[in-house]
Each structure stands twice: as structure tokens, then as C-alpha cells.
Amino acid sequence: MIVNKHLDEGITINAPATLSDISDFEMHIGFSLPTDFREFYLTCNGFGCNEDTFNMTPLEDILLYEQNFGNNWFYFSEYMIYSDMWGLRRTTTGQFEIFNGSYPDKSMTSSLTEFLQRFITGNVFEIGGLYDWHDELGVK
Structure with a gap:
């Protein structure tokens, strides 16, 4: 659904991660990924959308910079080049x-x-999107 929505604006889907990639990643972050994250990374190791410059970050890219992960946490998504x-x-x-x-x-x-x-519903800024969700939850 994400690919179809973003075909006109441009989207790059990365090849799936391997079980070995996931195991190595889990070793660095200190915990096993939940099932939905494992399934996602075994389907594609992230993607990048031109619209909103939104990315689901590949596992190896997360580990490139120490500020992107720590013991028991990691950043998996970003927009506007880490804005x-x-x-x-x-x-x-x-x-x-x-x-x-x-x-x-x-x-x-x-x-x-x-x-x-x-x-999928509203990208980052549209109605129903990630920032709209932040507002609904009182995150911002």
C-alpha cells in the first residue's frame, strides 16, 4: 500500500534484511525485535519516500551513528534528513x-x-498522518 501511494512522488524499497542482519542488530540494541518489526525488516530493510523525505531506516544505517540507538532503544524512522x-x-x-x-x-x-x-493514511503532515496522530495523543 505504501509503494502504491508513493509511486508518483518516488519511493525506494530496500532489499530484505537477513536473519543474520537482524540478529546482529539485536545484539547491538540489547533486545530481540518485536514480531512486527522482524516481519517488516524481513520484507524490506527500510524504504525512502521523496514526499516529506520520509524514511524507514535500514538496520545497518541505524548502527552507523551512536546517537541513533542505545541500550533497549533505537530510532527506526525519520523525515527531512533527521529533522x-x-x-x-x-x-x-x-x-x-x-x-x-x-x-x-x-x-x-x-x-x-x-x-x-x-x-499510509496521511504521511507526515496530512490529516490522519503522523503529526495529526501526535496531536490526537497529546504528544506535542
Whole structure:
């Protein structure tokens, strides 16, 4: 659905990550990825959209810069060349939370599927998109 929506503006889909890629990544971040993240990266190792310069960051690119990950968290998505980012963290109770890098104390969801559905609906700035979702949740 994301590819079809962004064909006219331009989209690049990366080749899938391997199980070895995922295992190496998990070793660096200190936890096993939730199922939906594993499935995503085994389907494609990220993508880049020209519209809003939005990217789902490939695993190897996340690990290039220490500010993109830490023990029990990492940034998996960004727009406008790191103007804003979204991350995943494992909480002390073992649950997962997706958060916006500008408001790291506020959880948005635990579901990558829900995150991507919001992007499909309204990209970053349109009605129903990621920033509209931030407003609905009181993140901003």
C-alpha cells in the first residue's frame, strides 16, 4: 500500500534484511525485535519516500551513528534528513513502545503496523498522518 501511494512522488524499497542482519542488530540494541518489526525488516530493510523525505531506516544505517540507538532503544524512522525521528524502546517491564524523538517520554503505540497505517493514511503532515496522530495523543 505504501509503494502504491508513493509511486508518483518516488519511493525506494530496500532489499530484505537477513536473519543474520537482524540478529546482529539485536545484539547491538540489547533486545530481540518485536514480531512486527522482524516481519517488516524481513520484507524490506527500510524504504525512502521523496514526499516529506520520509524514511524507514535500514538496520545497518541505524548502527552507523551512536546517537541513533542505545541500550533497549533505537530510532527506526525519520523525515527531512533527521529533522524528526521515531523510535522503539523496550520498557523495564519488557513491553515495547514507539515514541517520537522530540517527545521521548510519551508513548504513541506498541504497534509498527499502526504506525505504518498512520503513515499510509496521511504521511507526515496530512490529516490522519503522523503529526495529526501526535496531536490526537497529546504528544506535542
